[in-house]
Amino acid sequence: MWEKFFEDGERDIRATAPKEPSARARMVTERLRAMDEAQARSNGAGGKRRWGRSKPAAPPARPEGWRTGPAWQEMNGRTTRRRTGWSVVGVLVAVAVAVVAVHPSGALSWLPGGLGDGPGASNGADGVNGVNGASAAPLTPETARPTGAPSAAPADMPTRERPFAGSPAARWESGAEAIRLPEGKAKAVNGVSAASVEAALEGTRDFLIASNLDREVIMGAEPKKALALLDPLMGDHLAELRAGLRKPTVKNDPVWIFTRFDPDEVELVDEVRVRGRLTVEPVRGTAGRAVAKGDYTFVYALARQGGSEVTRVIVRRVIEVEAVDPAKFQATDGHVWLADINSEIGNDDCREGDGVIRPQFLADLENSPMPTGEERDPYDRSRGLDGATEECGVVTRT
Template sequence: MGKTVPEDRPGDEPPVSDEEWAEFLRRAEEGGRDAPVEPSARARMVTARLRAEESAAGRASRWSERPRKRRRLGLVLAGVSVLALSVVAVRPEAVVDGLPGAAGGSGPDAAPLAAETARPTAAPSEELFPDMPTVREPFRGSPAAAWADGAAGIQVPAAEAVGGMSEDQVAHALRSTKELLVASNLDPATLRGGHPGKALLLLDPLQKDGHGLLVKGLREPREDQDPLWLFSRFDPAEVRVVGEVVKTRGRMTFGKGDRDGSVEVRADYTFVYPLIKAKPGAEEVTRTIVRREVSVTLYDPARTVTTPGRLVVGAWNTNSGNSDCARDGDGFLHPRFQEDMTGLTPGPSGPAVDPYDRSKDLGALPQECGTVTRT
């Protein structure tokens, strides 16, 4: 049985106000961040020690990696038969319900990459990123140092009419998809484990195995209804994000949906979160990398019974690097820190995966808990 989120815990918090959300989007687009803070002498000593350990041990696979869930969601729509969709999951297969019938800065030498317009052919070279992260430069030593900041990395393609949907309808679907990615993966309240109210408002409440399943997962998280399938959430009692910047890279495409009067938007994005322990005096910075492949569809309400303007989730596929697999199902990502692993026996021994490699579909990656080669 999954545990129930008690009252007054993160997850029961009310959504942020429209004014706060607008301010967040504006700051995210402008790349706003805190001024860098010079690390203390102890922080520099810790960094030096970690570099020495890293050099001695090599860039070993020490952090757990988990393909959270690959899931295709079914629909039941008025006036048509139940769609015959294959259901694919990481472990158990499941028949799903659907609709009822009637969203720190980079290093000073980092050159920004051009926007991703096609799938890369290879992973970023590891030889170019030998350094360890610091509080001042939390993306140091990461390919993400040259990635875009937050919402600026989620670029919306130019809309055009498709699938019997007008250009304005397609533009609405694209904007809503970006807002969903931002609200699910970048909103500070969501990252702190808060209730992702803005994201849920973008989804069709008629879809039981989309919106409905996520609501259940937020109330009672467990492995078979995990809010991490769509939301990036950290336990604020454990860790906090360093600064205000999350690095983002990916692409968005669209095309005709499964019927006339629909447009499907496909998004494939990687989010890199720099983190530090919430305890007083914590100085070590680690990173958790989450990649999401999500498809959503906007239907013309004149042809299909849906909530006008709301997105229907077609599929999601998530892979998280540097999150403790042993704690799956509690609704939070759990990054691991080097200081906790010193002197311990090796952790997960599954296949090694580079979480920065965007050259393969997530479905082509190992489907069991393993290790990541770097963070």
């Protein structure tokens, strides 16, 4: 019995004892381990990342009565779109979207508005009366790029009677008179005569007015005056622009050059508020060429057809019109050669290719998806329009 017991115990010990793996087994194990580590690195910090595109699992709950109570006044976010409208080669390109949408975490997101161009500016609530009823003088014309965004003002709701309440545009000038030529007599630039420079400045002003301030164009009509200003020598580029107006597409959407709304949906409540400047710059490296550059922000107060709620859309255009020496470059007298347009649209539904800007009202925002893009102040004229992204962003106020 004892002998059998020891034999069984010895057999069980041999069966359960650990065995040294063979050299081949060790090589296979090491290769598998290396492959696992490589896969982990490709999925980890060393891989590509995209920021700001994911959507939260669930948007934050809205306070009760947000459409009728104080929260209704504080929960209004907007989207903004950004894009290069037309490059020097004349192609309408969707370079970017940076857009206005729901931003409930930013209290007073669309209501606050600075009424000056920096700290210390007056805080008038509209173009006539200040917050306390005192007179608020209009701002002086802009002559250089501001150093910062307009300061914030107390929250105030826009209405049909006071459509720019709570907005920096309350003290901006209105209409075509806000687009003025630089003070003093035009001078020759980079081999371009003073007369040609002045003509380019005037053409830039006229095109901005015809494409952004003509009330019929704003309400969806064909921008005939603006098109007539363009140089016929632009040929295919001009034809492409007309085609976009007839049948807009994602890649050829006229809103990146002309401000247009759907007249069946909205109506313009007041005159358009405008702020910006005209300048002249030489085209470096090429004698006989200069550009007249217009950098303007337009603020539109709109209401639904027959509705009482008022919302605002902020459109910024930076356009360049060439001035040339006719002895070196072809040009048609009395017309403008559109060299470049960059645009940014604030408080838009981010829809592409339908040929109009569709502003967002509170009812639209209730069921809108939560945007996750970069935040941007549409009134901040201290920044340029370079570096656009292909994401919907959030404006901090309208």
